[in-house]
Amino acid sequence: MKPSIPYLLAYAFTLASRRADEELREHGLTVRQFGLLMQLRLEPELTMAELARQLGISRQSLHEMVGELEQAGHLRREPGATGRTLRLTLVPGTARLLFDAHGPLMRAEEDFLRGMGKREIETLRVLLQRVLAHATDDEAWLA
Structure with missing residues (x-):
């Protein structure tokens, strides 16, 4: 019996993210947090619901990640266009953090795909x- 693609992707994610998290630790990030910040950098108008959907995580998980990133000083919550929604914005310096973290992330990729x-x-x-x-x-x- 062949292993299913979802199983292979899930297991590859576990191994790849473990290695990426090790490399990103020096920058105080996980690969999931890096992805969230990158997504906001690319699409700053995303709502919390859209961001959770794009990242493939629950709203609860997103709120936890946002809280951690807000506490670390990488983003802030601001009122959205209607006043009833929240908008996430990157704080100055976060773009530099993402740039600096790219190198370690590429090392993790090279290590994971060695051979x-x-x-x-x-x-x-x-x-x-x-x-x-x-x-x-x-x-x-x-x-």
Whole structure:
């Protein structure tokens, strides 16, 4: 019996995120927090609900992550356009943090994919982007 793709992706995520978290620790981030901050940098107008959906996490998990990142001084909550919603904004310096954390994240990628050729790695990247574009109905993954 072949292992299912969801199982393979989940197990690969566990291993890859463990390695990425080790590399990002020096910057006080986890790979999930890095992803949240990057998503806000790319799409600052996202609501909390949209952000949770795009990250594939529950609203409760998102609120916990936002609280941690707010306490660490990386983002803040501000009133949204209607006054009934919250808008998350990156604080000055967070863009630099993301830039500085990119190198360690790439080291984690290199370590995780050690033994694979450059062509294989790019094929994997393209396939994962296509899967995400389809699963999220967001063609931004294909850019």
